[in-house]
Structure formats: C-alpha cells, structure tokens
Amino acid sequence: MTGDIQNNRQDEQKLKSGFAALIGRPNVGKSTLMNALIGQKIAITSKKPQTTRNRIRTVYTCEEGQIVFLDTPGIHKAKNKLGDYMVNAAESTFAEVDVILWLVEPTDYIGAGERHIIEELKKTKTPVILVINKIDTVKKELLLTYIDAYRGELDFAEIVPVSALKKDGTDTLIDCIFSYLPYGEPFYDEDTVTDQPMRQIVAELIREKALRCLEEEIPHGIAVTIEQMKFKKKIVDIEATIICERESHKGIIIGKQGAMLKKIGSLARKDIEELVESQVNLKLWVRVKKDWRDSDFLMKNFGYDPGAAE
Secondary structure, eight states: OHHHHHHHHHHHHHOEEEEEEEEESTTSSHHHHHHHHHTSOOSOOOSSSSOOOSOEEEEEEETTEEEEEEEOOOOOOOOSHHHHHHHHHHHTTGGGSSEEEEEEOSOSOOOHHHHHHHHHHTTOOSOEEEEEOOGGGSOGGGHHHHHHHHHTTSOOSEEEEOBTTTTBSHHHHHHHHHTTSOBOOOSSOTTOOBOSOHHHHHHHHHHHHHHHHHTTSSOSOOEEEEEEEEEOSSEEEEEEEEEESOHHHHHHHHOGGGHHHHHHHHHHHHHHHHHHTSEEEEEEEEEEOTTGGGOHHHHHHTTOOGGGGO
C-alpha cells in the first residue's frame, strides 16, 4: 500500500501543470486556436473583431500534464465601458499565468496596435511565445520574413508558426507550452474541458450565430441572456433573450415575419444539441436596452462584471 502511494507521488512529480494566456489584437484567431488545441468548441468565433468579451478558461490534459488556457478579449482602443472591461480583462492576465501566447497575423508590418502590446509585454517577466497564426493564407517562403520582423521587437521565448483553422503546428505549440510550465499536480480532473457555466456557453453560442447571420447589419451591441434552462428526460428547454441597443436593431434581428430570428435559433440549436448531447427546444426573444454597453449595472446583469477585470 505504501509503495502504491509513493509511485503515485512520483508520477505526480513528473507531471507539468500551469496556465497559458492567449492574447492579441481582435480577430487574429485566438478563440479558433484555443478550440483547436483542446479539441472542442468552447469559445465562439466570428469574422467580426472583439467577439470574445470575457476571459474564457479551458483545460487541456494529456499524459505530460495539464495546460489551463485563458482566451482573452482582443486588445484594442476602447470606445465604451464594455471596451474598457475587455481590454482590462486581457492585460490583467499577463502576471497571472506561466506563459503568454501572443497571436499575430503573418505580416512584416507591425502596426500601432501590435506596438502597444509589445510595450505592455516588455513590462512582464512571464515568458512570451510568439504565435504566427493563419500561415495557411501565405506562401511558406515568406514566413522567415515575418519571423524576422518580430524577432527584433521583443526577446521571445519561442516563435511558432501555426494554422489554427487547419490545426497545423498545434502539436509543436503544445510541446513548447509544456516546456515553460512548472511541475505539479493538475488543477482540474482529466474530464474537465472548461470551468465556464453551461448557461454562459449556451448564451455565447447564440450570440455567435447572431453575429454571423446579421453580418454588417447591426453593430456589436448585442448580448444574450438565458432566462430558463431545464433538463428533462429527452429534451432541454431553453428560453433566451437577445439584447440590442436600438429599436431599429430589434426589427433587423427579428427579420421579416421572424425569418432572421428563426435562422439564428436554428443554427444555434445545432451547436447547443452537440454540447448538451440532447435534443433542444430553443425559444428566442429580442429586447431593447439602450446604450447597455455604457452601463455598469446592465453590463453586470449580462455577464460582464467591470470590477472582475480590474
């Protein structure tokens, strides 16, 4: 019996466990990469920038140990209180993790947004892995040019080119992350994929479909709240409300004879059924809350607590 305990302790001492933050400007593919790394869709993705609003924590577990990923909102120039919250949520993560993954697009042009991130990263002692994403969109012979452009800006621990969409280079990235994690017991059991509440994931899946269906027709000012979520024997009943800022937006979201709302619901239901592994009865409503993105009270009601990101 004593020998078994000693063997278990030795095995635990061989494991590595730690935290890795994904940071970068909006729309560089952070959520897509995180989903690819853990092998399951948790964070929503969209062609629209600033899709991720909260820090989303997901868990990757293997024989080597455990990586807890923090997918942060894109770092950008804030235009309202929601924007301030998103930037604070991202930048406050730097000192809380064992390694930082900075995602950039494959280019040799380093713009003002990237330079702002560089200045912030210079203040931290946390190892930074530069991840050049979307390499499937450029010629391979140009990669060295892009790597050289960034190499002189910061003392990176590693530089890893990947394609989150094609899952190219993700295994190499996982190995690099583990090399900077401390030895220790896992933080979560091996079956845990995320610490996000089910209601929050469902709300985000609905918001994702709304963003994709509405395209450029309304701005980013929508949120989703789950009013009810009941698990029955063979079906899950969900009632959700899409919050928008203008009466004119409400009409667009509903669409002619409710066609747009039905489309959003139909697409969202497919992803939710895969998530909950059950048939879903989804009812959607639309409500107007004027300028909610500048209201601390409403932001907190909709799941974005300004105090939590400070």
